[in-house]
Amino acid sequence: xxxxASEPDQLAALPPxxxxxxxxxxxxxxxxxxxVGTSEIxxxxxxLEAVPWTxxxxxxxxxxxxxxxxxxxxxxxxxxxxxxxFRAAEAEALRQGISExxxxxxxxxxxxxxxxxxxxxxxDGRDGEMRDLARLAIEAFGRRGEGxxxxxxxxxxIRRTLGLQxxxxxxxxDEVLTLDRESLNQFERHLRRELERxxxxxxxxxxxxxxxxxxxxxxxxxxxxxLAAVHRAVAQLKRRLATLGHEQRGRRRSSxxxxxxxxxxxxxxxxxxxRLKHRPRRPRxxxxxxxxxxxxxxxxxxxxxxxxLHALHDSFRKLRSFVFIERISEVTDVFSDERDFRAIxxxxxxxxxxxxxxxxxxxxxxxxxxxSEISEDLDPRSTVIVLGDARTNGREPHAAAFAQxxxxxxxxxxxxxxxxxYWNYGDSVMSAYEPHCDGAFECWxxxxxxxxxxxxxxxxxxxx
Amino acid sequence: xxxxxxPDSVADVRKALAVVGYLADxxxxxxxxxxxxxxxxxxxxxxxGVGKTELAKALSRATGRELIRLQCYEGLDEAKALYEWNYRxxxxxxxxxxxxxxxxxxxxxxxxxxxGADEVAPDDSGSWTEVQEDxxxxxxxxxxxxxxxxxxxxxxxxxxxxxxxxxxxxxxMLLEVLSDFQISIPELGVxxxxxxxxxxxTSNNSRELTEALKRRxxxxxxxxxxxxxxxxxxxxxxxxxxxxxxxxLVEVVHMIRALDVKKPPSIAESIDxxxxxxxxxxxxxxRDVFDKTMSIIVxxxxxxxxxxxxxxxxxxxxxxxxxxxxxxx
Numbered sequence: 001x002x003x004x005a006s007e008p009d010q011l012a013a014l015p016p017x018x019x020x021x022x023x024x025x026x027x028x029x030x031x032x033x034x035x036v037g038t039s040e041i042x043x044x045x046x047x048l049e050a051v052p053w054t055x056x057x058x059x060x061x062x063x064x065x066x067x068x069x070x071x072x073x074x075x076x077x078x079x080x081x082x083x084x085x086f087r088a089a090e091a092e093a094l095r096q097g098i099s100e101x102x103x104x105x106x107x108x109x110x111x112x113x114x115x116x117x118x119x120x121x122x123x124d125g126r127d128g129e130m131r132d133l134a135r136l137a138i139e140a141f142g143r144r145g146e147g148x149x150x151x152x153x154x155x156x157x158i159r160r161t162l163g164l165q166x167x168x169x170x171x172x173x174d175e176v177l178t179l180d181r182e183s184l185n186q187f188e189r190h191l192r193r194e195l196e197r198x199x200x201x202x203x204x205x206x207x208x209x210x211x212x213x214x215x216x217x218x219x220x221x222x223x224x225x226x227l228a229a230v231h232r233a234v235a236q237l238k239r240r241l242a243t244l245g246h247e248q249r250g251r252r253r254s255s256x257x258x259x260x261x262x263x264x265x266x267x268x269x270x271x272x273x274x275r276l277k278h279r280p281r282r283p284r285x286x287x288x289x290x291x292x293x294x295x296x297x298x299x300x301x302x303x304x305x306x307x308x309l310h311a312l313h314d315s316f317r318k319l320r321s322f323v324f325i326e327r328i329s330e331v332t333d334v335f336s337d338e339r340d341f342r343a344i345x346x347x348x349x350x351x352x353x354x355x356x357x358x359x360x361x362x363x364x365x366x367x368x369x370x371x372s373e374i375s376e377d378l379d380p381r382s383t384v385i386v387l388g389d390a391r392t393n394g395r396e397p398h399a400a401a402f403a404q405x406x407x408x409x410x411x412x413x414x415x416x417x418x419x420x421x422y423w424n425y426g427d428s429v430m431s432a433y434e435p436h437c438d439g440a441f442e443c444w445x446x447x448x449x450x451x452x453x454x455x456x457x458x459x460x461x462x463x464x
Numbered sequence: 465x466x467x468x469x470x471p472d473s474v475a476d477v478r479k480a481l482a483v484v485g486y487l488a489d490x491x492x493x494x495x496x497x498x499x500x501x502x503x504x505x506x507x508x509x510x511x512x513g514v515g516k517t518e519l520a521k522a523l524s525r526a527t528g529r530e531l532i533r534l535q536c537y538e539g540l541d542e543a544k545a546l547y548e549w550n551y552r553x554x555x556x557x558x559x560x561x562x563x564x565x566x567x568x569x570x571x572x573x574x575x576x577x578x579x580g581a582d583e584v585a586p587d588d589s590g591s592w593t594e595v596q597e598d599x600x601x602x603x604x605x606x607x608x609x610x611x612x613x614x615x616x617x618x619x620x621x622x623x624x625x626x627x628x629x630x631x632x633x634x635x636x637m638l639l640e641v642l643s644d645f646q647i648s649i650p651e652l653g654v655x656x657x658x659x660x661x662x663x664x665x666t667s668n669n670s671r672e673l674t675e676a677l678k679r680r681x682x683x684x685x686x687x688x689x690x691x692x693x694x695x696x697x698x699x700x701x702x703x704x705x706x707x708x709x710x711x712x713l714v715e716v717v718h719m720i721r722a723l724d725v726k727k728p729p730s731i732a733e734s735i736d737x738x739x740x741x742x743x744x745x746x747x748x749x750x751r752d753v754f755d756k757t758m759s760i761i762v763x764x765x766x767x768x769x770x771x772x773x774x775x776x777x778x779x780x781x782x783x784x785x786x787x788x789x790x791x792x793x
Contacts, residue, residue, distance in 0.1 A: 050501040
């Protein structure tokens with residue numbers, strides 16, 4: 001319990017309006033799902049008295065330390081912090097009629113020179129310069145009349161014209177100025193911000209505030225996206241899986257008394273007091289069968305799923321994995337032989353032998369094959385996890401075969417990369433399979449994944 | 465060691481930590497400063513080997529406070545963390561008491577043989593409360609880390625290490641200690657902290673901690689340091705190492721961390737590697753040196769293969785490049 005109350009005189013120490021701003025900011029954090037309680041807000045205010053609020057870095061860190069209590073929260077905090085205080089500053093500027101100086105006197109800006117300067121600034125990672133150059137670049141484009149008015153489009157256009165590329169895609173290998181992704185992103189953020197500022201100044205009103213798009217938080221699914229991003233999402237999962245089952249081993253109410261050990265221990269005290277000794281609980285180590293759809297309809301998600309598979313392999317000893325499109329194929333060996341994820345995914349696509357003729361998923365055939373070839377190994381301790389969208393391309397779903405599989409296995413789970421809204425829409429036959437699963441989950445954000453991990457770790461299925 | 469007064473600014477904390485050999489980054493020093501100013505516990509999360517525990521130790525050295533450490537593990541309970549009654553001693557006390565007792569109270573017993581049990585009772589109850597008060601005194605209390613941290617007259621740094629290893633019940637038990645700095649012992653009453661300890665909780669994030677616990681803490685995420693800072697850290701621990709070599713070493717370590725290895729090398733391992741290179745008298749990290757010493761930073765069989773392949777090849781290529789640049793010598 002925090003005993004400090006936010007008395008008016010305490011707030012008076014802060015510049016007028018700041019307290020209100022901060023509370024409004026906290027409101028936005030709450031709207032994005034951070035659990036910011038009153039006690040957190042009080043903490044933040046208390047902390048701000050110890051730290052000079054005029055130091056931007058300290059101010060931000062202080063707020064983060066008191067308000068954002070996990071790494072995920074911190075990421076959202078950063079996004080919101082930037083946006084909120086940018087908007088606040090702009091709104092104030094708008095109210096007071098301040099606008100940025102135009103670089104009219106500069107005449108024509110030489111595009112090549114600008115390009116070189118931008119590259120240099122990005123390569124050196126000089127933040128302030130990047131910002132100035134972003135402004136210049138926007139000016140130059142405004143003059144050429146190429147602005148589309150849509151910020152996202154403009155950013156990409158400017159980037160392309162300036163010829164900014166990341167290391168991976170740079171054509172000339174030995175070029176000194178290959179740019180690393182992080183700094184390039186930074187420059188893009190500046191571009192975006194300056195364009196936004198321009199827009200506000202031009203239209204003289206604030207664009208409506210939108211909640212963070214789900215997209216910002218969704219799993220990185222598009223194959224063109226950096227694989228590292230996928231892996232970062234899985235890294236967290238990996239850590240949890242590594243300790244999976246362990247936390248269940250603590251004292252439990254329903255544990256069995258170990259008579260022998262109790263007797264021995266009681267000798268020490270002659271029976272008074274008698275300390276009950278319990279048998280340690282063995283963690284449940286499930287045998288897991290993972291079936292992963294790698295067809296085109298889930299291309300975006302399968303990359304992610306494969307890396308989940310990859311992570312799972314590190315954490316479970318008894319794990320057999322399969323990929324399927326039209327047919328099913330076991331890839332357990334590929335995972336145990338190869339460490340590198342890229343090699344695995346290419347190996348799977350070359351040797352998997354899962355696409356037969358059409359390349360369209362045939363769930364029905366997959367179940368029949370799985371049932372006849374593998375299902376004999378299933379026993380009540382095994383867990384079957386299916387990763388797929390249940391889109392059969394109009395073919396027979398053979399739900400009975402799936403039901404048989406799920407009867408043999410102890411537990412069956414289905415992870416669907418599509419939001420629940422799209423289930424059973426079009427050729428999705430989720431409803432045919434769902435009743436036979438112990439749980440069917442939509443899985444397109446890390447949070448979904450974590451819920452699922454909790455479940456296979458022996459936790460309870462949360463009511464949604 | 466005299467206890468230093470509360471620091472005046474973030475820069476002071478940073479300096480004090482640097483003096484005792486911990487190069488804190490911006491957020492670590494800020495949160496340490498806040499922890500001392502506000503008297504709030506700090507929850508430090510981050511990958512293994514980024515110096516979470518070291519931060520607590522450095523804080524203890526920097527402030528001249530004693531460090532009390534509670535290492536958490538599965539099944540840790542309050543008897544190990546808070547306090548425990550020393551029942552052996554209590555038994556002894558009772559036995560010692562009952563041996564004295566017969567001398568004084570055995571006399572009326574034979575006389576009242578018939579209703580002995582009833583008559584003894586009132587007489588006994590007096591000594592019973594006496595004994596009870598006696599055996600539940602502080603003398604018979606075994607203090608465990610948490611109680612010790614709270615009851616010491618001099619302020620301390622309390623490190624609760626790897627809190628994520630315990631179960632949720634234990635976390636709940638911590639709440640009283642962390643928010644009010646007090647412990648209730650049913651037989652003794654509430655023991656309040658005489659001084660406010662600096663509390664550091666570390667977590668490897670292997671499970672989500674409860675909201676209630678997080679709510680009471682300042683949050684600090686420690687990550688692997690930037691190249692520049694890690695260089696400083698390595699140089700602090702082995703200053704004899706050539707600067708160019710240090711940079712090379714740190715860059716290689718960063719390269720390995722960027723790979724998807726099972727156990728990324730920690731800062732401590734960079735330092736170990738630097739020491740090993742010093743001992744070997746290496747003046748550059750080339751393929752040969754790397755292959756020989758790799759096992760210091762990479763500790764998984766499959767990782768060894770991956771790293772040897774990826775980083776080794778890069779070192780080879782760079783070696784050639786260097787030769788080409790330097791020209792014939």
